[in-house]
Amino acid sequence: MPNIADQRTHLILENYIGGKFLPCTKYVDAYDPSVGEVYCKVPDSDKEEVDAAVKAAKEAFPAWSCKSPQERSYVLNKLADLIDAHREEFAQAESKDQGKTLTYARTVDIPRSAYNFRFFASSILHHTTECTQMDHMGCMHYTVRTPVGVAGLISPWNFPLYLLTWKIAPAIAMGNTVVAKPSEMTSVTAWMMCKLLDEAGVPAGVVNVVFGTGPKAGEALVSHPDVPLISFTGSTATAQRITQQSAPYCKRLSMELGGKNPAIVFDDANLDECIPTTVSSSFSNQGEVCLCTSRIFVQKGIFNEFLQRFVEAARKWKTGVPSDATANMGALISKEHLGKVKGYVTIAQTEGGKVLCGEGVSSLDLPVKNQTGYFMLPTVITGVADESRCMQEEIFGPVTCVVPFENEEEVIQRANNVKYGLGATVWSRDVGRVHRVAKKLQAGMVWTNCWLIRDLILPFGGMKFSGVGREGGKDSFEFFTEVKTITIKH
Numbered sequence: 001m002p003n004i005a006d007q008r009t010h011l012i013l014e015n016y017i018g019g020k021f022l023p024c025t026k027y028v029d030a031y032d033p034s035v036g037e038v039y040c041k042v043p044d045s046d047k048e049e050v051d052a053a054v055k056a057a058k059e060a061f062p063a064w065s066c067k068s069p070q071e072r073s074y075v076l077n078k079l080a081d082l083i084d085a086h087r088e089e090f091a092q093a094e095s096k097d098q099g100k101t102l103t104y105a106r107t108v109d110i111p112r113s114a115y116n117f118r119f120f121a122s123s124i125l126h127h128t129t130e131c132t133q134m135d136h137m138g139c140m141h142y143t144v145r146t147p148v149g150v151a152g153l154i155s156p157w158n159f160p161l162y163l164l165t166w167k168i169a170p171a172i173a174m175g176n177t178v179v180a181k182p183s184e185m186t187s188v189t190a191w192m193m194c195k196l197l198d199e200a201g202v203p204a205g206v207v208n209v210v211f212g213t214g215p216k217a218g219e220a221l222v223s224h225p226d227v228p229l230i231s232f233t234g235s236t237a238t239a240q241r242i243t244q245q246s247a248p249y250c251k252r253l254s255m256e257l258g259g260k261n262p263a264i265v266f267d268d269a270n271l272d273e274c275i276p277t278t279v280s281s282s283f284s285n286q287g288e289v290c291l292c293t294s295r296i297f298v299q300k301g302i303f304n305e306f307l308q309r310f311v312e313a314a315r316k317w318k319t320g321v322p323s324d325a326t327a328n329m330g331a332l333i334s335k336e337h338l339g340k341v342k343g344y345v346t347i348a349q350t351e352g353g354k355v356l357c358g359e360g361v362s363s364l365d366l367p368v369k370n371q372t373g374y375f376m377l378p379t380v381i382t383g384v385a386d387e388s389r390c391m392q393e394e395i396f397g398p399v400t401c402v403v404p405f406e407n408e409e410e411v412i413q414r415a416n417n418v419k420y421g422l423g424a425t426v427w428s429r430d431v432g433r434v435h436r437v438a439k440k441l442q443a444g445m446v447w448t449n450c451w452l453i454r455d456l457i458l459p460f461g462g463m464k465f466s467g468v469g470r471e472g473g474k475d476s477f478e479f480f481t482e483v484k485t486i487t488i489k490h
């Protein structure tokens with residue numbers, strides 16, 4: 001396994017098709033966001049490479065889909081063990097490729113990537129199907145589930161290995177074969193994972209990874225007639241494009257998209273818990289998490305106290321080089337993305353907002369070699385109207401807005417007043433209120449008095465423009481399998 005952090009020349013990735021690493025004729029550049037320099041060449045795959053990968057996946061399907069759940073489970077567990085055994089190399093690579101802190105990659109991304117395989121290795125052993133009796137007709141009905149075929153998996157750059165394995169693991173556990181396309185900006189850990197597949201016992205062709213851009217490799221996969229199912233995580237705009245492109249083939253789609261997630265803080269909230277958790281929910285992973293809080297509604301009676309304590313805590317949330325063990329936040333993914341996120345701070349000011357800390361208020365303290373990196377301070381804004389762009393659009397960076405509210409009915413209506421519906425947090429000691437509010441919020445996931453505690457057995461996904469369908473436990477089982485009803489007259 002190469003140590004990416006020690007790489008002195010450009011790393012050159014290869015596609016992984018039919019169990020073989022294959023060079024490409026063209027490449028795109030991938031940057032190290034902490035210095036703003038190219039360090040990796042990623043295959044710029046096109047239809048030809050995608051066709052070859054789909055062919056390999058199609059050929060591998062009959063044998064893999066006939067294996068027992070126990071056999072597939074064994075392979076998935078082995079792969080999880082191998083990722084764990086190489087956890088440090090993976091974490092170093094993820095941090096360099098994505099800009100996130102090494103601590104975050106070590107404690108979140110990579111352990112959870114291994115766990116994705118472990119979780120679906122176990123869950124595939126415990127699924128059951130339905131059976132009903134119709135004695136008056138002398139028959140019984142039951143259902144069977146079979147894998148769908150070649151799954152097309154498209155993943156983004158914010159949790160490169162974690163979100164890719166969140167798709168690969170259930171797909172192959174259920175007996176599908178896959179063609180995956182990671183983000184062209186963060187492809188390294190997917191390539192490293194391919195190096196472990198053979199040793200884990202994944203037969204050639206079961207997992208194929210084609211690297212490249214969305215418009216070329218991504219669209220070739222989406223519009224391939226032999227790929228009946230697409231699981232996608234990324235932006236709403238891309239999801240709309242995928243929906244259009246796959247429409248002629250009536251593909252099965254699962255879409256996990258953006259968010260504009262509210263935190264609602266009632267006046268009886270435990271601020272000692274709420275403030276550090278809301279700082280973390282706003283700025284974790286540089287705010288590059290679909291579930292990050294970006295609108296904080298605080299009840300009027302505690303608004304001033306909350307704001308003062310929240311800004312104080314945000315100022316202590318340290319932006320630093322990814323290897324700095326004391327840093328809470330590393331670099332953003334790209335120069336363009338940094339420009340976009342900073343642009344929202346300017347927009348907020350033109351819309352009457354006041355920047356209380358972060359961008360434009362304090363300056364960054366970074367080593368000389370990192371001054372060309374894509375860093376930004378955690379930024380808190382207040383004084384913006386609900387209709388302002390910062391309160392409506394997904395920023396996907398370390399920028400959050402804090403605004404006051406009067407009462408329960410009003411805040412529910414205001415929290416729901418966006419096109420997204422992914423996650424929300426509610427802070428209150430009143431159990432009745434928590435239940436009422438959680439039920440009325442238009443969000444796929446509501447955390448009360450906490451944030452982002454996950455049980456992978458439960459549904460994950462959003463409503464409105466935040467997604468189509470759910471994944472996790474039973475939902476992944478249903479998405480990655482076809483159901484058939486069989487009737488027997490006895």
Ligand SMILES: NC(=O)C1=CN([C@@H]2O[C@H](COP(=O)(O)OP(=O)(O)OC[C@H]3O[C@@H](n4cnc5c(N)ncnc54)[C@H](O)[C@@H]3O)[C@@H](O)[C@H]2O)C=CC1
Nearest residue numbers: 155156182183213214218219234235238241257258290396
């Ligand atoms: N999980 C989430 O909610 C994420 C949301 N975003 C949002 O999206 C914005 C743009 O980020 P991008 O990286 O450009 O996201 P994106 O949606 O363009 O990219 C996600 C994946 O889709 C692929 N892709 C792009 N166009 C495609 C197409 N036409 N057909 C098939 N695949 C395609 C990309 O190559 C990548 O693998 C971010 O600023 C953020 O607001 C980005 C990443 C993750």
Ligand SMILES: N/C(=C\C=C\C(=O)O)C(=O)O
Nearest residue numbers: 158233288289290291454
């Ligand atoms: N899907 C995303 C995050 C998932 C986090 C988790 O499972 O804990 C995203 O940011 O796209």
